[in-house]
Structures are given as C-alpha cells and as structure tokens.
Amino acid sequence: MSSARPLTTTSYGILGLLAVRPYSTYELTREMSRSLGRLWPRTVSKLYEEPKKLVAHGLAHSREDTVGKRPRTMYSITPRGRSALRAWLEEPGDGPTLEFEGLVKLLFAEHGTREAALASIARARDWAVEQNQGNIAAGEAFLTKDGRFDSRAPETLLVGAFLTDYYALVARWADWAADQVESWPVDPAERRVDQSEQRAVLRRARWK
Amino acid sequence: MSSARPLTTTSYGILGLLAVRPYSTYELTREMSRSLGRLWPRTVSKLYEEPKKLVAHGLAHSREDTVGKRPRTMYSITPRGRSALRAWLEEPGDGPTLEFEGLVKLLFAEHGTREAALASIARARDWAVEQNQGNIAAGEAFLTKDGRFDSRAPETLLVGAFLTDYYALVARWADWAADQVESWPVDPAERRVDQSEQRAVLRRARWK
DNA sequence: TTCTTCATGTAATTAGTTACATGATTGA
DNA sequence: TCAATCATGTAACTAATTACATGAAGAA
Numbered sequence: 199m200s201s202a203r204p205l206t207t208t209s210y211g212i213l214g215l216l217a218v219r220p221y222s223t224y225e226l227t228r229e230m231s232r233s234l235g236r237l238w239p240r241t242v243s244k245l246y247e248e249p250k251k252l253v254a255h256g257l258a259h260s261r262e263d264t265v266g267k268r269p270r271t272m273y274s275i276t277p278r279g280r281s282a283l284r285a286w287l288e289e290p291g292d293g294p295t296l297e298f299e300g301l302v303k304l305l306f307a308e309h310g311t312r313e314a315a316l317a318s319i320a321r322a323r324d325w326a327v328e329q330n331q332g333n334i335a336a337g338e339a340f341l342t343k344d345g346r347f348d349s350r351a352p353e354t355l356l357v358g359a360f361l362t363d364y365y366a367l368v369a370r371w372a373d374w375a376a377d378q379v380e381s382w383p384v385d386p387a388e389r390r391v392d393q394s395e396q397r398a399v400l401r402r403a404r405w406k
Numbered sequence: 407m408s409s410a411r412p413l414t415t416t417s418y419g420i421l422g423l424l425a426v427r428p429y430s431t432y433e434l435t436r437e438m439s440r441s442l443g444r445l446w447p448r449t450v451s452k453l454y455e456e457p458k459k460l461v462a463h464g465l466a467h468s469r470e471d472t473v474g475k476r477p478r479t480m481y482s483i484t485p486r487g488r489s490a491l492r493a494w495l496e497e498p499g500d501g502p503t504l505e506f507e508g509l510v511k512l513l514f515a516e517h518g519t520r521e522a523a524l525a526s527i528a529r530a531r532d533w534a535v536e537q538n539q540g541n542i543a544a545g546e547a548f549l550t551k552d553g554r555f556d557s558r559a560p561e562t563l564l565v566g567a568f569l570t571d572y573y574a575l576v577a578r579w580a581d582w583a584a585d586q587v588e589s590w591p592v593d594p595a596e597r598r599v600d601q602s603e604q605r606a607v608l609r610r611a612r613w614k
Numbered sequence: 615t616t617c618t619t620c621a622t623g624t625a626a627t628t629a630g631t632t633a634c635a636t637g638a639t640t641g642a
Numbered sequence: 643t644c645a646a647t648c649a650t651g652t653a654a655c656t657a658a659t660t661a662c663a664t665g666a667a668g669a670a
Binding site: 207210211214217233234236237238239280283284286287288289290291292293294295296297298299300301302303304305306307308309310311314317318320321322324325326327330333334337338340341348349350351352353354355356357358359360362363364365366367368369370371374375378379382386387389390391392393395396397399400402403404405406 | 415418419422425441442444445446447488491492494495496497498499500501502503504505506507508509510511512513514515516517518519522523525526528529530532533534535538541542545546548549556557558559560561562563564565566567568570571572573574575576577578579582583586587590594595597598599600601603604605607608610611612613614
Binding site for chain 2: 656657658659660661665666667
C-alpha cells in the first residue's frame with residue numbers, strides 16, 4: 199500500500215471531490231475550472247494521473263464504464279479514503295500563495311514603457327472580470343436552488359466569499375494603478391511618487 | 407548563446423533586480439523575502455542556479471569577490487541584459503495565480519471537525535498578520551527616507567498597494583469566516599447556509 | 615572555545631506542464 | 643457528411659523543491 203508515491207495537496211483535493219460523489223476524469227476537469235481549480239489550479243493531465251495514485255493507496259476505487267460506445271473510468275472514494283481525508287483535514291492548511299507575473303513587470307516598470315505597464319494592469323483587470331463572471335454565475339445558481347437544501351452550501355459560501363472579494367480587489371487595484379501610471383511622465387527619470395497615496399496605503403496597512 | 411536553457415519569469419525577475427544594482431547570491435535571497443518573493447516566491451537554491459543561466463545567455467556577468475576570507479560571486483547586468491529586460495517588459499504579464507491549501511480544506515470541511523476548520527482559518531489570519539509586518543516596515547522606511555529621492559518609489563507603491571490590500575483582505579475574510587464557522591452546529595448534517603450572507607456576497611460580486 | 619547564524623553552494627528527486635494522439639458524439 | 647468539440651489518455655520534459663554539505667564570522 200505505502201509503496202505508492204506520497205499524497206500531495208492535489209491528491210487530497212481530488213479525494214475531497216470524490217467524497218462528494220463519484221467522478222469520471224472528465225468531470226474532474228470540469229470541477230477544476232469551476233471550483234477546486236480556483237484555489238488549487240492544476241493542468242488537466244494531472245487529473246488523469248492523480249486518481250490512479252489514490253487507487254494505488256486504496257483510497258479510491260475505479261470502475262470501467264461506458265458512455266455510448268466510449269469507455270471511461272469512474273472513480274469513487276473508499277472507506278479508507280474517507281478516513282484519510284478526515285485525517286488530512288485535521289491538520290491546518292497553508293495560507294495563500296501569490297504568483298503575479300504582471301506585478302513583477304510593474305516592479306521593474308522603470309525599464310519599460312509606460313504603455314507596457316498599462317497593458318499589464320489592463321490584463322490583470324480583464325482577468326478579474328473574467329474570473330468574476332463564473333463566480334457570479336455560481337452564486338446565482340446557489341440562490342435560485344435555495345441553499346437550505348444544498349448540504350455543501352456553507353462551505354461554498356466560505357470559498358465564494360474569499361474569491362469574490364479577491365477578484366474585486368484585483369479589479370479595484372487595477373483601476374487605481376492605471377490612474378497612477380497614467381499620471382507618470384513618459385521619461386522614467388522624471389517620475390515622482392505620489393506621497394499622499396503612499397501615506398494612504400500605509401494607513402490601510404495598519405489594521406492589525 | 408541560445409544553447410542555454412530558455413529564460414523563465416524567474417530568470418527575468420532576477421534580471422530585473424540586477425538592473426537595479428549588482429547583487430551577490432545571498433543578497434538575492436534577501437530580496438526574495440523582502441520584495442520580489444512576495445509576488446514571485448522561489449526557493450533559495452533557485453537563486454544560485456538562475457544567475458548562472460543569465461550569464462550563459464550573456465545577460466549578466468559574474469565576478470568573484472571576497473568578504474573577509476570568504477569567496478562570493480557578484481552578478482551584474484550587461485547591456486544585452488538590459489535590452490532583454492526591456493523586451494520582456496513589453497509583453498503584458500500574466501494575472502495573479504492563487505494557491506490556497508487552507509481554503510481547499512475549508513471546501514471539504516464537512517468531512518472534518520469544526521475545530522479543524524477554525525484552525526485553518528486562524529492560520530490564514532496569522533499568515534496575513536505576519537506578511538503585513540514586513541509590509542508596514544517597508545512602507546515606513548519609504549516615508550521617512552522621503553520618497554522623492556528614491557527613483558523606484560513609484561513602482562514600489564504600485565506593488566505595496568496591492569500587497570497591503572491583499573493581506574488586509576485575507577485577515578478580514580478570516581475574521582468573517584471564523585464567525586461563520588463558529589455558528590455552525592457540530593454535526594455537519596445540521597449545518598445550514600446563512601442566506602443573508604450568501605446574498606451579501608453575491609451583491610459584492612456585482613461590481614463590473 | 616563553543617555555539618549560532620551567515621553564507622555558499624551541489625545533488626537528487628518530483629510535482630507539474632507541454633506536447634502529442636485519437637476516437638466518439640453532436641449539430642449544421 | 644463534415645466540422646467542431648467532447649472525452650480520454652500517454653510520453654517527454656522541465657521548473658522547482660527538498661535534502662545535503664560545509665566553512666566563515668560573530669556572539670556569548
């Protein structure tokens with residue numbers, strides 16, 4: 199059993215989905231764009247690999263199924279899988295990790311053009327708008343279905359609230375940042391920091 | 407020249423630092439915890455490897471130096487490095503990527519205890535408080551040094567504003583989430599979603 | 615003198631991505 | 643019947659991490 203590769207957060211993420219209901223691999227890819235992938239993004243091919251690892255560990259069980267004439271593999275959680283999930287949930291999870299290439303480019307914006315900086319900012323805003331679409335759609339679906347009958351609604355609310363405020367933050371920041379950069383002189387050497395904004399940011403940082 | 411491995415965002419991030427001033431590898435690790443690492447976190451050993459790649463591409467230049475009796479390698483940017491950086495900056499950068507294990511655990515909180523959920527939330531808040539420390543310190547340093555004479559202050563402000571609001575968001579969300587979870591019955595089956603909160607979140611999502 | 619932290623790196627491993635391949639289903 | 647996209651996977655590669663190693667400087 200323990201000869202298989204160790205389980206990662208990705209493994210447990212998928213195990214968590216299987217704890218809700220059985221999934222085919224393709225259905226897992228849907229969840230990646232809709233729910234889990236927003237907090238723990240992974241490429242599609244991982245989703246074909248990880249469930250096999252769960253099976254090797256005895257935490258999931260695979261069954262060959264067909265849709266029409268096409269074969270597919272359905273995965274479901276085993277009792278051992280449920281207790282492994284329970285054990286994993288007992289350990290507090292890591293805080294968020296941010297990777298933001300656009301912001302890296304802004305950090306070095308003095309070596310590029312003002313227009314390039316604005317383009318990175320615009321792209322970040324577009325990203326936030328796009329992510330927020332799906333977010334709104336999911337929220338509306340929950341409300342019309344009447345959340346009282348969806349047993350997973352309390353968890354979804356915790357996640358949805360974070361993502362909602364996160365996307366809004368990115369968009370609002372982008373609007374502000376675009377204003378700032380538009381006020382920059384074209385020549386980097388002539389740029390001066392907006393000191394009142396600098397103080398405003400520092401005030402916002404003192405929330406403790 | 408182009409026989410070396412292709413450059414990644416990590417490569418250009420380090421190149422950007424070298425565009426500010428020459429760095430030893432150890433000084434690069436400092437910047438990773440202080441500035442660049444907040445937006446583009448990488449493990450220390452990468453910082454010993456990437457500059458060599460920059461040198462192989464002719465974008466940086468290394469010089470053997472000593473501190474006392476100890477040898478160290480100092481890296482500085484070359485003219486070709488500056489133009490490579492400029493070219494990279496012209497392409498808009500990717501939007502943010504979020505990875506949040508604690509939130510993954512909350513998504514599946516019905517399979518664990520309420521206390522475990524609260525622990526993940528508390529850890530996220532602690533994380534935000536800790537990150538925010540360095541953030542405040544950096545902001546204060548800027549103000550006392552009088553930002554008008556720091557040519558990189560406008561860029562730092564863009565980045566600092568994002569991080570400030572981001573850390574504050576995590577902390578405020580954690581406080582709210584803890585309230586929510588504390589109101590959960592111990593038995594997962596009895597948990598009901600707070601519908602007024604659900605609507606409140608949806609309203610916050612409609613900003614466009 | 616001893617302990618700790620600073621500072622510098624290498625080697626082994628792996629988690630994850632990119633690229634490739636292909637048959638089935640559905641709608642025009 | 644043709645095109646698009648749905649659906650299912652494998653293989654090759656690599657960016658990044660973890661683990662290991664070690665000497666110098668400074669503090670107690």
